[in-house]
Amino acid sequence: MKKVIIIGGGAAGFFTAINVKELNPELDVTILEKGKDVLQKVKISGGGRCNVTHACFEPKELIKNYPRGKKELLGPFHQFMTGDTFEWFDNRGVPLKVENDNRVFPEANTSQAIISCFTELTNKLNIKVTTNQNVIDIEHQNHSWKVITKNKNHQCDFLVIASGSGKKIWDLAKKLNHKIITPVPSLFTFNIKDPRIFDLGGVSVPNAIVKIAKTKLENSGPLLITHWGLSGPAVLKLSAHGARILSEKNYQYNVIVNWLGMDSDEVLEMLNNFKKKLSKKHIYLRSPFSNLPKRLWERLLNATKISTNANWADLSNKQLNSLSIQLTQGLFNANGRTTFKDEFVTAGGIDLKEIDFKRFESKIHKNLFIVGEALNIDAVTGGFNFQNAWTSGYICAKSIAENSIL
Template identity: 45%
Template sequence: MKIIVIGGGAAGFFTAINIAEKHPEYNVCILEKTRKLLSKVKVSGGGRCNVTNERSRPSELVRFYPRGSKKLHQVFKRFSTTDMVTWLSKRGIETKAEEDQRMFPMSNSSQTIIDCFLKQAARFKVSILQNETLTALNQTGNQWQVTTTNQIYEADKVVIATGSSPSTWKVLEQVGLAITPIVPSLFTFNIKDERIKHLPGISFAEARVKIAGSKLEENGPLLITHWGLSGPVILKLSAWGAYELESKTYQFDILVNFVGGLAPDEVRKHLVQYREANPKRKVINYPLFDVPKRFWDSIISCCCIASETPFSELSKKQLNKLVEELAQGKYVVHGKSTFKDEFVTAGGVKLSEVDLETFECKRFPNLYIAGEVLDIDALTGGFNFQACWSAGWIISESI
C-alpha cells in the first residue's frame, strides 16, 4: 500500500512515522515543498520546542482551543499529552514541565525532537522528497493522484499535513472541501505611545486588557516590547478575537489594567490611604502596586506630577489621572506583528468535513487531514503541537 503524507512538518512526520511503524509493509512517503524539514519545530518555544503541555485531562485541554475545542474532547481521550510524553520517552527523549505547565525536552533544544523524528523516519524507511509543492489532487476510484511541481504520484491513501498553507487550502477547495476564512491568530499589538516607547523588556506578572467597545477581555502576564505590547494576555486576546480584530483591520483601542485587575475604585482607595499614611514621601520614589520603577516614572510624568511632589500635594486631577493610567490606561493599536517566528492562523478545512474518529474526509475516502490545515488553532503552550500529535496518532491507527 502506498501512503503519501503531504507536509514535512510536525503533523506530517509524526503521522508518517506512526503509520510506518505499525505497518512496515506499507510504502510511506513524505512530500515537502521546501528544503527545510520540521522548520516550525525548530523555532518553537524559542528554539527549545514546547512539545506539549502538562495538562492531561481533555476537559481542561479543550479550553485552550478557540477553534475546535468541543470536538477535540474525544480526540484527546484517545491520544493525550501524557501519551505523547510516553511516546517520546520510549524513543529516548525525556521531557520536563515548567511552572506554567509547558513541556520541553530535557535538552532544552528543539534539535532533540527534530533528530528523533528524522531517526524514526529513517528507521521505518519513510521516504522524504523535498521541493515537491502540491498543485492538484484528483480521486481515481479508491486511489488518489497527487500532482506536484515535479511529477504525478499515485497513492492508496493521502494525508494532508501542511500546516497553515494558502496553496494547500486552494487545492483542497478545488477538491470540493469547504474552507472557513483564514485569518491570523496569536499576534502581538503594534502601539506607538510615549508612555511605553522607552520601556521594552518591562513586564507585569498580572494585567488585564480589554478591547474597547468589545466583549473581548483577558488577563495574564503582559510584556512591553519595541513595537508595542505582547505576552500571554495579548496572545490570548489575539486568538479568541482573531476574526473580530481582523474585521477592525487591526485598528482599535485597548484599556490596560497594569495592577493585577484591581478596580479603579480600589486603586484610588489604596492611593488615598497611602497618601494619608505617608504624606511627605515623594510620589516618584515610591512605586505602588509592585509596578516596575521605570514604568512608574513614565506614568508619573504622563500625569504631570513633578519629581519633587510629595503624596500630600497630589491634586484631585493628578490622582484621578494616576488611577486611570494604572487601572484603565487607553492605548491605540495600529497593527499586528507575528509572535516570534511562530505563525498561527484561525480557519481552515471545516471540521464538519472530517470524521474525527479517523480524521478521514467524510465525502472523500482515503483522504486524511491533520494539523493546522484544519480549522483548529490554540493558544501558546504546546497545544497546537498536541493537536497535531493526537490527529497523527488517530490517522495512523485508522490506516
C-alpha cells in the first residue's frame, strides 16, 4: 500500500488528505501536526465563524484578490473554483451562505461546522491524524521520502507540505534546494497618531479612498478608525498589495485619505452649495455628508481652524478650500503597523517558479507537493486564503490519486 504523508494539520492539510482518500481509498494517508491541536486557524477565522470563501465565481475576477500568486492561480481556479467549494461542503452536510459583503460562511454560523466535517471525515476514511509531531528533517531517498520528527521517523511515497507559513518548514524546503522568497507581513493596519482621529476608535466611513503617498498604491472601501490608527477593508487590502513596498519603507510613510470617496472639485462645489443653503446654520451642528460621522466631521473642522461658533455663511473661500482638502486629501503619517496575531498572514514563501501549478508538485522533486500558504501566495481579507487552500489541496490530491494508480 502506497503511503501519503501530509505535514500540517490545518485547512489545506485536512482538505488534501480527505480528497486523496476519497479519490483513492487504497492509499495510506497520515497527517502530521506539530502542535497538540489541529485546525486552530479554522477555529478562529472569521471571528470564530470561518470565512470559507468569497462569492466571486469568475477566475479572472477572483485572482485580482491575490497580490502574490495572481497569474499562477488562474489555471487552478478553472479546475476547482468557488462554486466547487460550495458543492464540496454541501455534499458533505455543511451548506454555506453568502453574506451582504459576499463573504461566505457555514449556515451554522460557526467554524465548528467545518472542523467537525473534517474530523468526522478523517475518522470515517481511516486517515491517521497525529499531533505533537514537530518535523525536524526531510530526506529524499531514491523514490521515497523520509520525514523525521522528534518522536518518530515516517516513510512515504508522496509527501505534501501543507504547514502554512513558517521559518522551520521553509528552512527544510531550502535544504531540498527550493528558493524561499523572504517573508514580510501582509494584512496589517496602519499605526497613526493624529489629533484628527485620536479617541475616535470605532468610527467608520463606508467608502473611502486610501493612497500611499509617492507610490501607485491605492485602494477603496470601508475605512475604520481604531485606537492605534486606521484599519478596515480599504487599509487591509492596501497593506496586502503593498506588503513589500511598505516593508522597504520600514512602515514609515504618508497616507492620503479621501473620507468621502469623491472628487475634490465635486466636494468643493457641494461645500459652496451648503454655504448658500445652510447659511444661518451652525456648521458644527451636524455633518452635511450622510456617510461622514458627526464626530469625525467636527475633528476635520477643527483641523481646518474653523471656529466652533461659526455658521456656514461665515466661511471664507480659503476655509472651504482647506475643508475640501481635509475631506478628500487628508495627509496622515503612518509609523508602524499592527497585525492580527491569531490570523497572521505573510507575503513570502516557496518560489512559485519552482511549482507545477497543474499539479501543485515541485519541479525539483517528483512526488513532493506544496499547497496553501507555504507557497509565496497570499490574499486580501475575505475568504480568499481559504479558497487557495481548497483549490491547491484538491488539485494536489487529484494528482496524487492519479499518480498512485500508475
